[in-house]
Amino acid sequence: MSGTTNLRVTIWNEFRHERNNPEVTKVYPDGIHAALKNGLMPFGFDIGTATLDEPQHGLTEAVLNETDVLVWWGHQAHDEVDDGIVQRVQERVLQGMGLIVLHSGHYSKIFKKLLGTSCALKWREADEKERLWVVKPAHPIVAGIPEYIELEKEEMYGEFFDIPDPDELVLVSWFEGGEVFRSGVTFSRGQGKIFYFRPGHETYPTYYREPILRIIANAVKWAGSERGANPFYGNAKPLEVIAATKK
Incomplete structure (x- = not known):
């Protein structure tokens, strides 16, 4: 695990909508992963990308072993x-790699596997205003963010969101249709830190917005921060025996 500078980040994206939906192609002509990479580069990360149709989905053992934080966007091809x-x-992740799950990645196999629930929710595709409210302003993920961010058009996600109670609730969304949603939540699994961040429907230019990119960058730094000592599992010697062998 490297420090909070020069973190090694891999951005994973299905890269399907951008190739088969002209409306999405107009917004993200080179793919959501490319837009995220370009937007996050100024924060000083070492960034690579991977997509679904690459061999092993671009997530070979070598790639993952050299990744401090994995960013995940998926939608139509979870299965x-x-x-x-x-x-x-x-x-x-259990070994300590950070994981940032974006938007419809809530229904990805990896997110459901790590959380152990259906991760289902209600949704509505409509041009609705969204306000993302910061509800834990001291958290490093929202450093430099105002008390709320307004997105003129986004897809609605609504409660109930079938996830375990999060370690921390950082952001809550309100939508023009009246729904609210837990849009920024953290979890820990093993040695790994996980952040789910809701905004980012493929037909809206959300991932060009500076506050959204700043939150993702902050989350990468948080998820990739240094850990304590690795836990020991198995048959343990008494501490006095270990101390005696060191004399």
Whole structure:
């Protein structure tokens, strides 16, 4: 694990909508992963990308072993992600790799596997105003963010969101239609830190917005921060025996 500077980040994206939906192509001509990479580069990360249709979905053991934080965007092809790759990602998260799950990635195999629930929610595709309210202003993920961010058009996600109670609730959304949603939540699994962040429907230019990119960058730094000592598992010697062998 490197420090909070020069973190090694891999951005994973299905890269399907951008190739088969002209409306999405207009917004993200090179893919959501490319837009995120360009937007996050000024924060000093070492960034690579991976997509669904690459061999092993671009998530080889070598790639994951060199990744401090994995950013995940998926939507229409969750079921096409190989279970063996999901297991590989889970193992890396438990070992300490950070995971940032964006928008419809809530229904990805990896997010559901790590959280152990359906991760289902209600949704509505409509041009609705969204206000993202900061409800934990001291948290590093929202450093430099005003008390709320207003997005003129976004897809609605509404409660109930079937996730375990999060470690921390950082952001809550209000939508023009009246719904609210837990839009920024943290979890820990093993040695890994996880952040789910709701905004980012593929037909809206959300990932060009500076406050949204800043939150993702802050989350990368938080998820990639240094850990304490690795836990020991198995048959343990008494501490006095260990101390005696060191004399």
